[in-house]
Amino acid sequence: MSWKDHGELFVRYRKNPILTVDIWPYRAHTVFNPAAAIIDGITLLLVRVEDHRGFSHFTVARSKNGINDWEIDSKPTFFPDPINYPEEMYGVEDPRITYIDELEKWAIVYVAYSDSGPLPALAFTEDFRYFDRVGPIMPPDNKDAAVFPVRFNGKWAMLHRPAPTIHTLKANIWISFSSDMKSWEKPEVLLYAREGGWWDAYKIGLSPQPLRTPEGWLIMYHGVRQTTPKISYRLGLALLDLEDPKKVLRRSEGWVFGPREPYERSGDVNDVVFPCGWVLVGDELRIYYGGADTSVSMASAKMSDIMEFIRTCPEKQCPEEYCRWFEGNRRRSTGSRKGYV
Numbered sequence: 001m002s003w004k005d006h007g008e009l010f011v012r013y014r015k016n017p018i019l020t021v022d023i024w025p026y027r028a029h030t031v032f033n034p035a036a037a038i039i040d041g042i043t044l045l046l047v048r049v050e051d052h053r054g055f056s057h058f059t060v061a062r063s064k065n066g067i068n069d070w071e072i073d074s075k076p077t078f079f080p081d082p083i084n085y086p087e088e089m090y091g092v093e094d095p096r097i098t099y100i101d102e103l104e105k106w107a108i109v110y111v112a113y114s115d116s117g118p119l120p121a122l123a124f125t126e127d128f129r130y131f132d133r134v135g136p137i138m139p140p141d142n143k144d145a146a147v148f149p150v151r152f153n154g155k156w157a158m159l160h161r162p163a164p165t166i167h168t169l170k171a172n173i174w175i176s177f178s179s180d181m182k183s184w185e186k187p188e189v190l191l192y193a194r195e196g197g198w199w200d201a202y203k204i205g206l207s208p209q210p211l212r213t214p215e216g217w218l219i220m221y222h223g224v225r226q227t228t229p230k231i232s233y234r235l236g237l238a239l240l241d242l243e244d245p246k247k248v249l250r251r252s253e254g255w256v257f258g259p260r261e262p263y264e265r266s267g268d269v270n271d272v273v274f275p276c277g278w279v280l281v282g283d284e285l286r287i288y289y290g291g292a293d294t295s296v297s298m299a300s301a302k303m304s305d306i307m308e309f310i311r312t313c314p315e316k317q318c319p320e321e322y323c324r325w326f327e328g329n330r331r332r333s334t335g336s337r338k339g340y341v
């Protein structure tokens with residue numbers, strides 16, 4: 001049997017949370033779910049800030065060591081602009097940032113909360129001070145999106161997560177392609193939510209932006225477990241083929257990080273860890289995550305340990321018995337589901 005319980009791979013910074021609303025330079029309700037990057041040696045977090053209307057915007061926090069002494073912009077850095085961009089009517093949420101070498105710009109894919117539901121929107125920036133909005137890049141309901149930094153056979157690729165459907169109750173991670181990052185095509189399911197008792201049953205979504213490693217694209221995703229009367233957001237890993245990101249090479253069975261500490265277990269939404277960004281510092285992979293939709297924390301793991309772990313993960317997305325059952329069902333249903341096993 002391939003199943004191995006590796007437990008949690010990431011170790012929390014001992015003085016978490018690293019950012020709370022108490023140190024914010026202006027009035028706000030909560031700060032959480034940041035995107036992350038290192039620019040000229042400085043760690044930059046694009047933090048989701050929720051105001052007292054319940055609407056979110058983004059504010060930049062910068063730190064030399066990525067842990068403390070954060071310099072936070074004195075006012076919102078990226079504020080919803082519903083007059084010019086009506087899809088931002090109820091705010092902007094959960095950004096993911098990717099540096100696009102070819103364009104010499106950062107691509108920010110964020111959730112615009114429109115009157116018809118959440119949708120992925122795109123903006124570019126060179127400096128996190130001025131932003132060039134492209135606007136919506138997919139219709140609602142869709143979220144948890146990030147672009148890859150390179151093209152594949154001439155096309156950009158994006159991971160995203162359409163909402164659960166009433167037909168299957170499932171929300172899977174999809175991959176789509178584009179020539180210009182504005183119109184996206186050829187959508188196909190990449191990672192399936194598992195079912196039954198699994199920690200990632202029914203609803204999964206991408207967490208930070210895809211990370212290139214010599215062995216493939218490392219993907220961290222959240223799985224949402226719903227039990228009465230609560231939900232838990234936990235994190236798993238997958239590895240995608242470097243040349244063809246439609247191919248899933250490995251997927252962890254157990255979760256690698258989940259809510260445990262008081263600042264993750266209790267807050268605006270209990271039992272949530274939700275990273276939108278990660279950075280590599282030498283051999284240390286740091287995730288920056290929202291705890292309980294209330295504060296920002298950091299946890300890290302050695303990249304070499306992660307790669308060693310991912311190599312031991314199964315190639316199939318689920319154990320044999322379940323795959324056999326799923327394959328049986330798949331053959332009875334329509335269409336091909338390439339990339340599943």
Ligand code: BMA
Pocket residue numbers: 033093094233269272274290293
């Ligand atoms: C998800 C997203 C996240 C949030 C999480 C838990 O659907 O909206 O922003 O952290 O729910 O509430």
